[in-house]
Amino acid sequence: MTVHKTRMLIIGSGPAGLSAAIYGARAMMEPIVVQGLQPGGQLTITTDVENYPGFKDVIQGPWLMQEMQAQAEHVGTRMMWDTIVDIDLSNGSPFRATGDSGDIYEGETLVIATGAQARWLGVPGEQELGGKGVSACATCDGFFYRGKKVAVIGGGNTAVEEALYLTNHSDDVTLIHRRDELRSERILQERLFKNPKIKVLWNKVVESFEGDPLAGGLTHLSLKDTVTGETSDFAADGAFVAIGHAPSTELFKGKLELDAGGYIVVEPGTPKTAIPGVFACGDVMDHTYRQAVTAAGTGCMAALDAERFLATLEFAKGETQAAE
Template structure:
């Protein structure tokens, strides 16, 4: 028989939003349970230097998340290494089924499942994933010491990945379909000044090419978006950095979504379309997508949950 656990507040996800929600819910004496998910610590665990977290001129992403987890535990939150595979929001208490077999029930649910890297969706990208194609420079950059790599994208993610890869690669080519980047100006300045970086404007990647035995990347075919001309760009690694998509699969058929899958909340709150279910962080934020705003929303979600539970008791 599966284990059953009940809690007043269940938090799904363990990035800045989830851990901050756990801290505030613990301080409200709600004894929350936080289930970490597949990537404990969220996207910051695959980020190196974080320079925009207030109070830290520079901090390593994984170190920051270790501190947040420790803070949540110190406040009294129960942090569990498990993965929630399905939820039932049709009635209260809400039910969450985990991979371990444990069934969690809760009076209030805080969703903080974050976002995942987007992919181009071309067949050869899938073929070479893990064999030269990656969406995480901080995970795989070390393997390209002294080699040439290609990054595609034009936002903060792409520029941060490209800059990080210059620590290892002999050359980094950044491919972007426009002639200007969306990244913050300070990041653009660093990129343009780096002698290891080449920029390839007005191009998209059509195909990843490589060897069969062993499986490995040898280059990408880039198409000029205006002329259609194809250029083969030699490389040993190809990094996709075109942004992230919200991890809303758990609730896509149960909660109102908008802007391509982000959970919709009432402006100024973390209230979703179902009373007692709250959403915070990158799962709901299609505008800012910052660690500090995610943490702020985690605080809001916990306070909203506390208020909701108090009203139910009354």
């Protein structure tokens, strides 16, 4: 067992965690990033990225995360190939985390950037056609389906918002829902039903996504009627699974305040949690925007606030020593 000590411990290595690392390293906090089960975060399973500032041409998600990690390492971040399995926040700073390797990580400040995962249907073709017609983010990928026929699967706020957003790019949007009524807020339903570009297929579940991942991608969805059991094919160029996201907060249950959706609660407008010195950034605390650029922004905020927290601690310590 090895004990790794740092002024800033970061759990998670997506855009939020690596942005925090870059700012933290430049502030001489010698951050440690524990990369977790999915180094690089959700962008590592995304192909074309066209909405991250600074690139006029389409870039690849994995490449972007490799560059971000290289930048973090270049300015002094230590990257650890480990997964945190336990954490102790009860005694305040320094915070102590245990890795799957058995190593211990101690941070005077803690930045939580464990992210969230889109909930998937788990049906045939979904994984194979991911990024080739099947997506879980209309804001990220809707632009690629300009003038094409698209489907959204779901019936809650996320699904309705995705369908409405897609009308900016497509005149043929179909919402597919397994029940005969939506679960979304009434005001969103009203907007949906009034939009002439959107149709709704009721009482339908997706049995599979069909197409060739190597040639053209998605061609159609195989559907089943939940009332009659009848099966049918639905032709589509793109399909967006919108059944919600699951924040990676299992580790923090009972240790930090979580909202009804499982997201870490922070002070509005900041990455500050209820425990001084503990900060949350990116999709683990953001259930509204969920974009790489907003995650990176909150990562920057977490690092700046961590630096201020340490400065306050050092000032208070100095005042106490002077008084003695």
